[in-house]
Amino acid sequence: MPRSTSSPSPKGSPVTLAMVARRAGVSPQTVSNAINSPDLLRPETLERVRAAIDEMGYRPSRAAQTLRTRSSKLIGYGIQPVPGGDTAPVMDRFLHALSQAADEAGYRMLLFACPPGGPSLEGYEELLGQHDVDGFVLSNTARQDPRQAWLAKRGVPFVGFGRMWSGRQIGDWVDVDGASGTDAAVEHLVALGHRRIAFLGWPRGSGVGDDRAEGWQRAMRRHGLPTRGRRAESAGDVEAARSAVKPLLDAGATAVVAVSDTLALGCYHALRERDAAPGRDVAVVGFDDSPTAGILSPSLSTVAQPLEAVGRECVRLLLARMADPAASPGRVLLEPSLVVRDSTAAPGSDAPGP
Amino acid sequence: MPRSTSSPSPKGSPVTLAMVARRAGVSPQTVSNAINSPDLLRPETLERVRAAIDEMGYRPSRAAQTLRTRSSKLIGYGIQPVPGGDTAPVMDRFLHALSQAADEAGYRMLLFACPPGGPSLEGYEELLGQHDVDGFVLSNTARQDPRQAWLAKRGVPFVGFGRMWSGRQIGDWVDVDGASGTDAAVEHLVALGHRRIAFLGWPRGSGVGDDRAEGWQRAMRRHGLPTRGRRAESAGDVEAARSAVKPLLDAGATAVVAVSDTLALGCYHALRERDAAPGRDVAVVGFDDSPTAGILSPSLSTVAQPLEAVGRECVRLLLARMADPAASPGRVLLEPSLVVRDSTAAPGSDAPGP
DNA sequence: TCTCAGCATTAGATCGATCCAAAGACATTA
DNA sequence: TAATGTCTTTGGATCGATCTAATGCTGAGA
Missing domain, CATH: 3.40.50.2300 (Response regulator)
Incomplete structure (x- = not known):
């Protein structure tokens, strides 16, 4: 029988790991392992658990995972008020590219509205504290941009779309040449x-x-x-x-x-x-x-x-930075096309x- | 002494409710009440707890709150691949407006990338199951759009930017006349x-x-x-x-x-x-x-x-729907301006x- | 003096997943 | 036979907040 993809109960999805465990006749931990470390399970057990998982349409609760692992799988992005038509007439393309790249890596983009006027720190601290955002993508980076240094100081992974134009380079960035x-x-x-x-x-x-x-x-x-x-x-x-x-x-x-x-x-x-x-x-x-x-x-x-490529690279560098906070800075300069x-x-x- | 707004520890914010409670000499529950039902506390206790809260730079963990209350304070938004330059050259303005309105209401926008081609259901189910998204904002609604009926069927709050153009009206929407x-x-x-x-x-x-x-x-x-x-x-x-x-x-x-x-x-x-x-x-x-x-x-x-107004109204209707799932549909038609x-x-x- | 509201606060369980350490199954070896 | 080791699986504690129900305290009324 092909693996069933039956839809979950119409009223949300209160299917928990424990319920799956009971159904499969194993302990909750085993279900967790089936998802996170499948190689720990005996093949037949794995198969049984997997069957239970998709029969019940189980999806792990991100909230619970975040609480336990301290990683939200969220990437913060401060969306600027639309400037006077000049800079960034194409930011929605970039955002889409970012979202897509993030989704493919199992992350999601969390938006927050930046106040108008140059880049400021407002909003970043809140996202960090409240949502345990795993990292940030910065755009519209500017001279005297305070964000990179601020984030670097507290060890928060980030990638800038745009290199540093004044002072020394800080952190990872992707830019277009x-x-x-x-x-x-x-x-x-x-x-x-x-x-x-x-x-x-x-x-x-x-x-x-x-x-x-x-x-x-x-x-x-x-x-x-x-x-x-x-x-x-x-x-x-x-x-x-x-x-x-x-x-x-x-x-x-x-x-x-x-x-x-x-x-x-x-x-x-x-x-x-x-x-x-x-x-x-x-x-x-x-x-x-x-x-x-x-x-x-x-x-x-x-x-x-190449905004799609920029988005992809941003996510790639960000993930690399999260994996190894001490790695040497990743800097990618992409070629535009005429x-x-x-x-x-x-x-x-x-x-x-x- | 003015309330201190000292920054939290440079390394993230591992300040928990329990730590605040200890500092203020009260139980964790009392701290929770100080935040969520301040009128339950005796004024002097409230003051003491509040002082502790911002001396320590405490921010409640959204993950824990989500887990306990089953409300993530997240609003999902599927961002479409940029279409051929025709429809929606202004979606970034709308997104900013949405973000801002959401932020002000204590919510945040969670992005996901929609596949190209007409509106589809892809992505919505995942966000619901995984992230416990509280609701959705739909844009680029089209004839034969399956999303409204699908969401309505499972009781998920949503607002469309754009009324229903075929069949009967479903759910709340905001539109421009x-x-x-x-x-x-x-x-x-x-x-x-x-x-x-x-x-x-x-x-x-x-x-x-x-x-x-x-x-x-x-x-x-x-x-x-x-x-x-x-x-x-x-x-x-x-x-x-x-x-x-x-x-x-x-x-x-x-x-x-x-x-x-x-x-x-x-x-x-x-x-x-x-x-x-x-x-x-x-x-x-x-x-x-x-x-x-x-x-x-x-x-x-x-x-x-009036995209800013559309954004505001979307959030307003969405919150109203969450507050009362059985309320009569909210439909707002806004005047454009020449x-x-x-x-x-x-x-x-x-x-x-x- | 004792009971009984009413108020402010607290204890303990709980949400759903993952961490750690330990237990069981089984084959191998002394 | 008992000891040793490997390979799977399990129990229980834990993340940080909020829920319910119960506690201690005060003063009013019998």
Whole structure:
């Protein structure tokens, strides 16, 4: 007879380990062993217990396990209030990836709402004390982020999505190599024949922004292309980007690499203002592959972060850290990928044209 | 002396109720009462216990409480894999709102990853059995959604974000009055002088889409405006929308109300194709207030869902249901709000112009 | 003086699983 | 035969809180 997967009683699942034990004619401890150390049981006993387990639809109570083992199999995640449209338009994808990776490892994500304003410690202490959370995933890590040091000090496992940008590195992290992304963007543009490639970035001082600028710069240098006068800075909103990019266009840039899709969109506006079209007259590359990028017209080439992989790696590093608190720090830098769309369709002005 | 908020021992918080009791010179039960039924204690005892509690930084262990009270104070939420950019570009806002509302009520959100493809039951049973989740919030409810009936059958409290669109209503829900949103959009356009107002919707059969279409239709009728030949249908992607809207424009529509921002963007493309500009030549209204809407040029007028309020109401209804499983169903329909931007800036063609 | 409310507090069992140590079964060896 | 060892299985305590029921205490009324 195939193993029955009969559903548990309609009214919740008050099936306890003891009940399974009675049914299988063994002691509770044996049932526990059947689940946690099957190799301790004689094969026939194991089979009998397993049969009882799924005939009764037994599921161990996490609360009881947590109480006894002091491990909740929960991973805390502080969800930030949605910022002004700029950073993290893709956090739900990341969250899904995290959840999935955690589920597959037998863990679950426990959410709590972070207060607005920069990253703070609020909430973390409570989750630790009340829920015995096994670890945390941090996102939107920032300069002067107090969380890593605070968690490290009390020996709580955590992984940051984002490396430390100031001071020494603390703890484990997973990050996306922004420099590599903009570097690839420049490569792509150079291959299309562009030489006057500008960079539209955030004001210096943000780790992420500086990293992405760096990639542009090194690729330019590698190709012997000048960067002077080809870089502008702008705050995170479209309007600021639009005016910030003008000098670059005036200086004859044939391509713009932007530090974010939002800023790339600012380029779109600036171009349209002077009756030029992205992709046809000036190539534009964004960063993040936000939902907007794919539906713009012309669609925006952009650097996509491998969020699913980031989620998986976060969970992997976190589990490793829990297994061995003294292990050397795990740091994973993932490669983003360039998504080529219409905004970089046309060849650069120096390219041989028909 | 002000109540001390000294931090707990740096190494986690192994402070138990019994330790607090010893320190305060009372029995464990009295400490428990101090927290859960303070009115049972003599004021001076209460004060003494409270002092001990926060001197020691005591936090009750959720695991132990869950085990004893069979209530985990957890709310389950199945997070869907990010769909093709169309539905739910705003789910992270909703999640934050949920988390915040839950936190304030002493609950937390427990995430699990839903498998791709329509809503299924996978995951719900496991959370129930293992974690004793107190209830669920469902989102992306769909026609033929099996979850409501399944949960209702086993007496599990839940709230849907989205009413039932087929069959009879089951359980509690919170929803946004889509019809009211499109109705308001039409009102706004009529006030600007528009009379040939078209609707670009999804294929009939989706509850949400039909609801939004209904609002347009009733507002048109109220103003004695014809709707024949002013309605087109399109799948959820921009390309499909672009071609679907053409006949409407050919028929002389001066304004288009779209069922989503994505479809509205399709209008943008179609207009640009014929050298017309949204807002100047043809007014366009979207739905959802996605991040894209605000950064387009011209910025897109759109109907915004009150996601924070939806989150709050979801939690409120859920708590009410837990408190009284037999209470009559709670159903809350919230009003969306029209966000007027540049795409509806110019007066309609029939308006008296300068 | 004794009983009997009424109040504040306490004792002990309990939720469901896992830890530890010890007991039983069985074959092997002195 | 008794002692030794291996391999399974079991008993009882335990995690930290809350439940029920019972206790000690006080003062009012008989």
